[in-house]
Amino acid sequence: MKPAPFAFAQPDDLAGLLLALGEHGEDARILAGGQSLVPLMNLRMVQPAMLISLNRVDALDFVDVEDDRIVIGARVRQAQAEEDEAVRRHCPLLADALSFVGGQSNRNRGTVCGSLAHGDPLGEPPAAALALDAEMRIVGPHGRRTVPASQFFLGALETVIAADEMLEAVAVERTRGDERSCFLEVGNRAHGFAVAGLALRLRFDAAGTVTLARVAMIGAGDTARRIAGAETALTGRALDEAAIAEAVAHARTEVDPPSDVHADAGHRRHVLGVLLDRGLRRLAEGDDA
Amino acid sequence: MIEKLDITLIVNGRERHARVEPRRLLADVLRHELGLKGTHIGCEHGVCGACTVLLDGRSARSCLHFAVAVDGAEITTVEGLGGGDELTPIQQAFHRNHALQCGYCTPGMLVTVQEFLAREPDPDDAAIRRALSNNICRCTGYANIVAAVREAARALREAGT
Numbered sequence: 001m002k003p004a005p006f007a008f009a010q011p012d013d014l015a016g017l018l019l020a021l022g023e024h025g026e027d028a029r030i031l032a033g034g035q036s037l038v039p040l041m042n043l044r045m046v047q048p049a050m051l052i053s054l055n056r057v058d059a060l061d062f063v064d065v066e067d068d069r070i071v072i073g074a075r076v077r078q079a080q081a082e083e084d085e086a087v088r089r090h091c092p093l094l095a096d097a098l099s100f101v102g103g104q105s106n107r108n109r110g111t112v113c114g115s116l117a118h119g120d121p122l123g124e125p126p127a128a129a130l131a132l133d134a135e136m137r138i139v140g141p142h143g144r145r146t147v148p149a150s151q152f153f154l155g156a157l158e159t160v161i162a163a164d165e166m167l168e169a170v171a172v173e174r175t176r177g178d179e180r181s182c183f184l185e186v187g188n189r190a191h192g193f194a195v196a197g198l199a200l201r202l203r204f205d206a207a208g209t210v211t212l213a214r215v216a217m218i219g220a221g222d223t224a225r226r227i228a229g230a231e232t233a234l235t236g237r238a239l240d241e242a243a244i245a246e247a248v249a250h251a252r253t254e255v256d257p258p259s260d261v262h263a264d265a266g267h268r269r270h271v272l273g274v275l276l277d278r279g280l281r282r283l284a285e286g287d288d289a
Numbered sequence: 290m291i292e293k294l295d296i297t298l299i300v301n302g303r304e305r306h307a308r309v310e311p312r313r314l315l316a317d318v319l320r321h322e323l324g325l326k327g328t329h330i331g332c333e334h335g336v337c338g339a340c341t342v343l344l345d346g347r348s349a350r351s352c353l354h355f356a357v358a359v360d361g362a363e364i365t366t367v368e369g370l371g372g373g374d375e376l377t378p379i380q381q382a383f384h385r386n387h388a389l390q391c392g393y394c395t396p397g398m399l400v401t402v403q404e405f406l407a408r409e410p411d412p413d414d415a416a417i418r419r420a421l422s423n424n425i426c427r428c429t430g431y432a433n434i435v436a437a438v439r440e441a442a443r444a445l446r447e448a449g450t
Contacts, residue, residue, distance in 0.1 A: 001333060005291045008311035008357050031358060038353040039334035042314075051311065053358050079347070103423025105341055105348040105401065190422035 003041040010053035014060070014139070017166065020052045022141040025164035028052050033077060035102060035110035036118045060168065063087060069135070069171040070094075072112050078125075079107040090174045092288075093181035097128035097199055100185045116152070117167040119159045119223060121258070122194045126153055126224035128183065130216035131199035132172035140165035153223035178211075179203045180288035184275045185218075188262060194218055195263040198275040202234065202283050210234050215247070215276065219268045220255035229254045230276065244280045248273045296360040300325065301369025309356050316340040316351035319366060327367040327396050331425070338424030341397035342366050348404045367396035370403060378448065379403060379441040388437035390428035397424050402438050410446055414439065 009020045021028060027049035029037060040046040054060055060075040063084050070091045072081055081087050082098040094112075101107050101115065101124050115125040116136065126149075129136070134149040141164055152159050161167060175181065185197040196219035203212035213234035215227045229250035237243050257268035282288065293308045300323060307322040314333075319325045319342070331337035333352045340351040343365035351364075371377045376384065379402050389395045398421065405412070405420040412420070417438045418431075426434060 002314070002317075003312045005310065005312050007291055008294065008355070010358065031355075034353055034355070034358070035335060035350075038355070039336075041312075042333050042352065051355070051358075055358060102335075103338070104404065104420065105338070105350055105423065106335065106353075108347040109344070109349050109353070190419055 001042055001044060003038075004044055004047040006041075006048055007050045008053070009050065010056045012056050014057055014168075017052060017054055017057060018139065018141055018164075020050075021164045021166060024050045024052070025162075028163075030054055030114075030117070030166050032074060032114035032117075033110035034114075035106045036115065036120060036123075054166070062169075065090060065174075066171070068174050070174055071137075071169050071171040073169045074111060074113040074167060076112055077108060078102075078110045078112055078115065079104065081112050082107065091132065091172050092175060093132060093183060093199060093201060094125075094128050094172055096181075096183040097124045100124045100183065100194070100197070113167045113170055116170055117159060117161055119153050119155075119157050121156045121221070121223050122197075122218055122262075123224070124183070124185070124194070124197060124199075124218065127197055127199040127216040127218045129170060129172065130224055130226050131181070131201045131214040133214070134173070135171040136160075136167060137169040137171060138165050139168040144168070146171075150226060153225075156222045158223075175201075176203065178205070180283040180286065182279050182282055182288050184279050186271050186275065193262050196220070196257070196268050196271040196275055198272070198279050200276070200279040200283065202239065204239075208238050210237060210239055210243075215251065217251070217255060217272055217275075219263070220257055220272055222258065227251045227254050234280075239280060239284045244277060244284070247280065248277050251276050294357050294360075296356055298323075298356070298359070298361070299363040301365055307356065311355060311357045313356050314352055315342070315344075315354040315356045315359060315364070318356040319351060319364070325366050325368055329393055329396055331393070336423075336425070337394070338397040338401065339394050341400045341424065343400060343404065348401055365400070367399055370399060377403075378444040379406065379437075382437040382441035382444060383434070386433050386437035386440060388430065388434045390430050394424060394426045394428075398426070398434060402441065406438070406442050406445055410442060412438075412442060 029048040031053040062073040064071040129149040181201040199216040201214040213231040215230040230247040329339040331339035
């Protein structure tokens with residue numbers, strides 16, 4: 001199908017974007033890579049009166065390395081971030097997660113921030129953002145605000161971004177030397193929609209005790225979500241058989257997977273447990289991202 | 290009534306102009322405004338890969354881009370891969386290996402493989418299958434397509450290009 005008619009603006013700077021958003025916010029959508037939005041428009045499931053493209057705003061095309069964070073601007077394509085030397089070195093979990101997004105041609109155009117702002121419950125970047133304690137840097141007519149990833153996703157395709165705001169950048173934590181992480185996913189075909197996915201990040205002390213655990217899953221609810229019970233079960237002890245079994249049991253109890261055309265809830269619950277078991281064994285063996 | 294906009298695209302090395310509604314998809318501009326029917330349209334929501342073109346040198350779904358949003362971009366379609374009637378080594382390999390039946394998916398396959406082999410000149414079969422996993426062939430001629438990509442990779446390596 002073809003999309004419904006809409007008006008189009010493509011300002012050259014952030015001020016222009018914010019002006020257009022302020023004027024048309026409720027009826028407008030930001031166009032970044034369009035790899036999620038345009039299919040919905042072509043199917044007429046979404047019919048914005050106006051599209052505001054950020055593709056001409058060069059100032060949003062940056063990857064910055066801060067003391068303890070990597071900051072990725074709103075125009076950075078997924079493939080660009082996946083291949084970026086700083087991202088690969090300082091945040092391998094994000095590069096790993098991005099490699100599961102769509103196909104090459106989607107990743108060449110889709111943006112990291114666009115995927116986060118879209119908030120697809122089966123998208124990989126939201127899970128990576130949760131596991132990496134990302135700061136979502138939002139900008140609007142009244143200035144900037146930062147929201148932790150854990151408070152950003154409200155539901156399927158729903159985030160805290162207001163109609164006159166946009167996600168300017170995402171700042172993920174830099175991976176430290178005492179951390180291991182990986183991203184695992186099961187789907188019905190490579191690069192199709194995920195059945196279930198896991199972004200896993202663990203921090204260890206010198207004795208091998210887990211000092212920080214982040215377990216973020218997709219296919220486990222109506223947004224990507226952290227599994228608190230599994231994180232608690234893993235923290236403050238060695239990553240041994242008992243810890244793995246306990247974390248998997250907690251995860252299977254806590255998840256609330258959707259049933260859809262890709263998989264039913266029971267299958268997802270089982271697979272999520274398998275992924276967590278597999279991921280934890282990988283990290284226990286030091287075979288991380 | 291929404292205003293039409295003037296756009297310029299560099300398509301297969303030539304500057305082309307069109308005046309289009311914002312909702313006009315790049316795939317439709319290529320086919321209808323510019324007469325380049327080699328770019329095929331299958332699903333129109335980014336799943337089948339038939340409409341894949343190179344956009345500023347990287348593969349992209351032309352059904353997932355509004356032409357007005359890529360004003361000024363360089364586009365390579367299947368018509369621009371070879372030089373006129375000359376087939377590229379990838380096209381020759383598809384021909385020799387019967388890597389097409391109805392041919393509907395072929396333009397998207399060729400463009401996808403063009404980018405893939407430039408990035409990965411010596412792929413194994415698993416990498417080839419992964420690279421093609423977002424291009425659907427409903428004749429299910431995948432075995433021959435994989436064989437063609439394998440042969441094209443070898444030919445390109447031997448030619449040193």
